[in-house]
Amino acid sequence: MSDSTRRSRKLFTNRRGGFSLPPYGSFNLGAHVGDDSVAVEKNRQRLADGMGIARERFVYMEQIHSNTVTVVDGPVSAAVPATDALVTTTPGLALVVLVADCVPVLLSDDVAGVAAAVHAGRIGARNGIVRRSVEKMVELGARPENIHALLGPAASGARYEVPEPMAVDVEKHLPGSKVWTQQGTAGIDVRAGLIRQLYGLGVSHVNVEPSCTIGSEEYFSYRREGATGRQAGVVVLPE
Template sequence: MPVNEEIFRPVRMVFTTRAGGASASPYQSFNLGDHVGDDPEAVAVNRQRLVTVTGVDDIVWMEQLHTNTVTVVDKDTPVPVEATDAIVTTTPRLGLGVLVADCVPVLLADSKAKVVAAAHAGRMGARNGIIANTVDAMVELGATPANIQVLLGPAASGRNYEVPEDMANDVEAHLPGSKTRTAKGTWGVDVRAGLIRQLMSKGVTAIEADPRCTIEDTDFFSYRREGKTGRQAGLIWLEEEK
């Protein structure tokens, strides 16, 4: 094999930042959320730029409502997918997009079974099992937990995600491993830590987590830090083998 020949990668995963887009303050500049008050034309430009840069045929977006609903999609699925917080596909070159501004974007792939998924794991969705349900939906399409690779994106970290103790206790009861102490010593929730434990309980062990905290890292949009702000995205897709 020539050393300069491109290696075929069956699955691609991308996380965006807030840089490089067309949106004006307070959404500057690569806001991909069309539900936050930004100029629709700017959002359309940003979304098209993401399609162009990644080379996907199209991107499926969701109407994310902090549910635990998972929807199987293909190129004919109307978008945004109504009232769902995870989408799964076996369709090559169809991007699955998840919008976040502190919640955890979760990208999952079984490259052998050719099944990929994108999920929005906010505190309530994670508490109510959105990621466990996503794994189950992937298995129904032929995936095997031991073959599923997971990437958790930048999100609110436990050291900064402060909540009342009763809320932390409630999340912990449903998502063990999530209750923590913040940098201030107050009670907090580490959603990524809870999700890692949950995924392992489902037989998924190939897990990586981006440690960056959206609350403190200004390269990202953060609802907790800014209130009125944009949304970055996680994107996953299957490449079509030639």
């Protein structure tokens, strides 16, 4: 990548600094979790203002734990239906992934001008959502060696306890994900499996924000709280 190439913007939010009341307190960006819609929209507007990007240029998804990847080329009036990854070649379009323990994955090839926001929970990661997202980026001109991947706060393997047959099944499809938790029980580290998968796809520029959403009250966590909000990952190609 040339030093003169302008870099994509990638960021993750936490639960602080918004308008939502408990149990969604306070910077909940999820419109599907039972929070007051006015508060959610005020939070989304605050995100847009903080990034200096017009609110209408933020693209959200109706996430369903699928391995469906959708290409978007401009603003949309509502959440993109039934998808768990957004890919674009449009500069200045803010792609958003919402999570509360799942892994938010932000991808960009700034040479080719292709970016993706991916919702990689246990099911989606097992079924190849990140691999399919990289493949779609390559179809649009990206090269794996030029892709930068940033993985955000998520459930850590130390705390993500699951039945052992489930851990074995995920490991079969996403090698490197089966771990032992701090209790000595079977667990899943989705980020670890995704890092190995990305390397195997030729994506070697990988960074991780290692915070555990289950263990840190700075983040929303469905496994810790049940009814809760959603934090975001956002990626924007430079204009």
